[in-house]
Amino acid sequence: MINVILTVLAPLIGGVVYGIERVVKARMQKRVGPPLLQPFYDFFKLMDKRPIMIHSLHALMGIMYFIAEWFALAVLLLGNDLLIAVFFHVIAVLALVIGASSVRSPYSVLGALRELMHMISYEPLMVLMVVALYLVVGSFDIRDVLNYEGYPILEIPLVFFAFLLTIPMMLQKSPFDVAEAHQEIIGGPEIEYSGPFYEALYTGKWIEYIYVFTFVFLFGGSHYWLGILLVVLAFLFINLLDNSSARLDFRTMVKFAWSVLIPMAALNVILLALWQ
């Protein structure tokens, strides 16, 4: 039941999460920050703006990104196979990238290409993480993971750690926010969107929060308190990292993912498989 609610209300909950994040970030910087519901005020303001677009394809892809992201979340929460949910996420990336590269704007196109670099950094790791969870639980079914008696985090700590460092790549946080890079390429894929179409993209990003943190939650197994704890800690850690680090080059990101994170996760998986 809770998964249906979570799926249906994902944009709302994601918005609240994003609001919390902005407050947390502000407090970390000793600012007061915006009100909690600021994302929704933004929403109403953006919806009220005059719709402007470069061309229909571009605008449409923004909306498709939102829908695909939501659908990927539905597959994750309502389906029963984690691996399929990982691959569904690629459709959202497809919409984003096609949209961003469909305009002749250097920042947008550069952002789209960097988005692809993001994908080769986190995609294999997501697959490995799901396989690691399978190894622990013995099933790809999300319900089985959530009914697992043990503590997945204790059996695959390195995988969790690797995933923790992958979250900035997925959520566009420093030091791996290379595709958005606001000070450098002014938001990358989202620069040419405005008004309601930008809102679609913006909301899609909120849903991505839920998508990512659901995976974090899974590491708690049937101990929901642990899952929630992990989510909160991961959330704080990501924001701390975001606040305290400078952006890295995209090459560094890919290299880091491929030479540190993936081997680390693979090592954990092999050791666990041997130990079992």
Added chain:
Amino acid sequence: MGALVTLNIVLPWIAALIIYLAKKDVVTNVLTFLMLPLLSIIAYLAYIQPHPVLIETPKWVDLLITVYDFGLLAYFFYQGIVRKNSLIAILASIQLIFLVIVLLMMNHSLTPNLYIDDVTLMFYLIVAIVGVPIAIFATKYMDYGEKGKHSFVAIVVWFLGVMNFAVSVNNIEWFFALFETTTLASYIMIGFRGDKEAVNNSNLALWMNQIGGIAILLALMVFIKINGVYHFTDLLKNPSLISMAALGFLSLSALVKGAQMPFHKWLLGAMVAPTPVSAILHSATMVKIAPYLILRISPIIKGTLLAKLLIITTGYVFVVAAVIALSQDNFKKILAYSTISLLGLMMLGAAVGTPVAVTASLVLIIFHAFAKGFLFVEAGVLEKVFHVKYINQMRRLIERAPLTLMFIFFGFLNMTFVPFGTFIGKWMMIEEVSNFLQHGSYILLIIYVGAGSAFLSILYMKVLGISVRKAHGIEKINFVKLPATFNFVSVWYYVWLLSMTIFIAPFIADFVVPIAASIAGQADIYATGLTLHMYDSTLYFWQILGALILIFLIHALPYFVKFKADVVHPYNCGEVFPRHMETWNFECIARYEGYFVAFSIALFIMVVVLGGGLL
């Protein structure tokens, strides 16, 4: 059954002969088009017959094939002399000597020479449904300023017959003859245009594939010497006694035929030929012999060191070919690299050899055939109608060639995305392999599959990104009128892919799983309605349909949706935006190509030496 099989094999040969001799437009067009219903129906009739069956052949056929073998090798030798290519001549003469030795060693066997099982019948269907439309496409393609239309179409049709024959044989010596015939066919087709580049590339294809021929002959010698058998069915009778060295050689020939690195150059060279050649080589025929061969021996090599080394090698090629493809700028070359990459995955599945992995491999073979045939046909349309060969010429295709771009978009999506066949293949592979992670080679496999599909996805997205780019207002969408033949072939593939994807669950459960069962045993895959189940995992129909709708909207909707909003130029942070924009060419990867190939050579040697147990 015997008659149907004979028809399947002989009909294309006869049609090809008539087309070649008649040299008339009407004959060529009508006969090629007729092959589609004829071959499809015959293949289907054969499929519903009881199988597997062994078919006896008259003695004279055996003799004929042996004579033909010598004739073929003599022809290769002659070509080597004429073309002043000593490598071809030397390889041909080595094969001649080996063939004589094999024939001397061979004792009479009572096992019939034709073996028709599920895999064979599946290939008949693929050849009929995927292969023939390419010949139909060629009849129009060759009208666009190409010489020798009739002989070209004749060769294409003949090739289909050769492929049908190659997958029906049981006798490995016959298989060698057919293997070499496909080499001959590709040699003629690649060199068809007759210019310098074509000649060079056809030479390359010839000598590389001859190495595969030598490997088969070596395998034959070892089989006969150690086991005294030379039929596929005899090999399967007592798998534990079969010589690993011979199997290693057979796998080697598969790797060569399947254009796996370092032998990938010949398939890339095929792009200088008219596009239908690439289409036919990549989709229904020729390279598919490679996974076919591994599937044949997969019950024997399952779990051996050879299988593990094959997994490592082909998996490596799967990733590296996708990576190298990123740095290419020729559209056909990109497609060729993605074929090499996916062939690796097909062989990998066959080498893993468990029921689910074999199913995955078959699914990949089927869907890849359709998608690649489709993509190459579209590449041919781009080349002839829109004069586009390189991806930087693909700018604004969305306005210039909307339908063709939509088809290409769909073909690309078919290669990696949910819910299409290739995705299902990968999904099955990952879930299956997760069961035996204790072995290092399998965890490597998961990284391979995860990484390889990510690389292929970014490759396709990069190419698509270029073709949809437009400064502002995609308004002048120009629906160019294409020849009816082109439209027919495109729509044919499109409809097949779409309907197979919608019914993918029953398709896999009722069609592919029984085929896999005949090789590796019953896989735990079944369908309830349109939902696919595998072990405990489920791919619900709402997921398939949802993904299909999403993908459909993404690839087709831009032509129909017009938002009522004000159109502006890109904001671009207020800066001036350039007239032209390039895309990353991934030059940094091209620099490492040498290393990639060198490493693949090392793996290749490992397969032969360690996998074959020669040491």
